[in-house]
Amino acid sequence: MSLSLKQLTVYLTLLGLGGGAGVLGSRYLMAEQSVQRPPEAVPAVLQPSNAQPSGRPPEANLNFIAEAVDRVGPAVVRIDSARQVSREVPDAFRNPFFRRFFGDEMPKPPEERVERGTGSGFILTSDGRMITNAHVVAGANRVKVTLKDGRTFDGKVVGVDSVTDVAVVKIEATRLPTVRLGKSETLIPGEWAIAIGNPLGLDNTVTVGIISALDRSSSQVGVPEKRVSFIQTDAAINPGNSGGPLLNARGEVIGINTxxxxxxxGLGFAIPVETAQRIADQLFTKGRVEHPYLGIRMATLTPDLRKEINEDKDFDFEVTQDTGVLIIGVAPNSPAQRAGLQPGDIIRKVAGQPVKSAGEVQKQVESSQVGGALEVEVARQGRVQAFQVRPGAFPTEDSDE
Structure with missing residues (x-):
């Protein structure tokens, strides 16, 4: 069906999705029965899950956004956390002179204070396993979990992974509503994206937009210490949305709003569901996550970077190509050094997969096994060589190392 711009505007208004400046409206109304959706706007049929619908009559003609929220909403929770924060004691309280001067009237040093925060999460299993962001529960062993139906539970923080910003929480309950997990690997920019959470303390808030981009690196997002390729969306995300689900048009979780x-x-970022699920499984099983690492500093080559490196006398190698992934440095006694990798090597393949960017190399390394054999093919001085690297466990603040 081909629609003019005027006809399309009228159509969106009838669906309750009309808005100004290309921004989707915040109201999700029932569509008029006399209006047919264009074929591309009709999502696949939602698969059944044990999330309990809101009790709306089955004959109600909801749009696909409302249908997705109706099914998933009961499995989205609010997480309230608290942690003790020690205040720094001023030097005056340690100075013997001031103690002698004030005597019994010496003021008391500042005491510990409690920091409180609110975030979101969603239920994975009917027996109370749920997932959220690590920064939502940072420093807390216990949290308060509130369901959409008003029930509250004491939640135990089972595990936290600061490297990916994923954490898992367990509550003691049964027959809970759960989400259905989808796939982010097949996403295409322009697809619908639905966010549910508790932004700014406003519980059960729904926003909608599209998938704006994929594979945003941690440095692009502004969190270079993380090891995640983020999903970018223009669905409105605010403080408090952290840990809540990002859904596709079928109501499946494709990411964690982070x-x-x-x-x-209009710039929000989510952890892909495959990453979140892999980390959550390890946290529930072992309570911690081992991230494979090689011990290299690398950069995606460009003509400008090649020129800059070749003109810098601090580098004792010459770059002879404009594209590829350049190893800039190798950490002493690292898996990469033990395998024979050197600064100046240009990575061509990892685990048999061609790589063109540092992000692609990181993704292949992250999916490998600590201690397992990982083949890295490089170009060195015009020759192609392959090395067997055994990734080590990346030391983090959550580990015992």
Whole structure:
């Protein structure tokens, strides 16, 4: 069906999705029965899950966004956490002179204070396993979990992984509503994206937009210490949305809403569901995550970077190509050094897969096994060589190392 711009505007208004400046409206109304959706706007049929619908009559003609929220909403929770924060004691309280001067009237040093935060999460299993962001529960062993139906539970923080910003929580309950997990690997920019969470303390808030981009690196998002390739969306995400689900048009979870760029509007980022599920499984099983690492510093080559490196006398190698992934440095006694990799090597393949960017190399390394054999093919001085590297466990603040 081909629609003119005027006809399309009228159509969106009838669906309750009309808005200004290309922004989707915040109201999700029932579509008029006399209006047919264009074929591309009709999502696949939602698969059944044990999330309990809101009790709306089955004959109600909801749009696909409302249908997705109706099914998944009961499995989205609010997480309230608290942690003790020690205040720094001023030097005056340690100075014997002041103690002698004030005597019994010496003021008391500042006491510990409690920091409280609110985030979101969603239920994975009917017996109370759920997932959220690590920064939502940072420093807390116990949290308060509130379901959409008003029930509250004491939750135990089972595990936290600061490297990916994923954490898992367990509550003691049965027959809970759960989400259905989808796939982010097949996403295409322009697809619908639905966010549910508790932004700014406003519980059960729903926003909608599209998938704006994929594979945003941690440095692009502004969190270079993380090891995640983020999904970018323009669905409104605010503080408090952290840990809540990002859904596709079928109501499947495709990511965890995690970050926003300071000072930006319409830029939200989510951890892909495959990453979140892999980390959550390890946290529930072992309570911690081992991240494979090689011990290299690398950069995606460009003509400008090649020129800059070749003109810098601090580098004792010459770059002879404009594209590829350049090893800039190798950490002493690292898996990469033990395998024979050197600064100046240009990575061509990892685990048999061609790589063109540092992000692609990181993704292949992250999917490998600590201690397992990982083949890395490089170009060195015009020759192609393959090395067997055994990734080590990346030391983190959550580990015992």
């Amino acid at each position: 970050a926003i760029r300071a000072g930006a509007q």
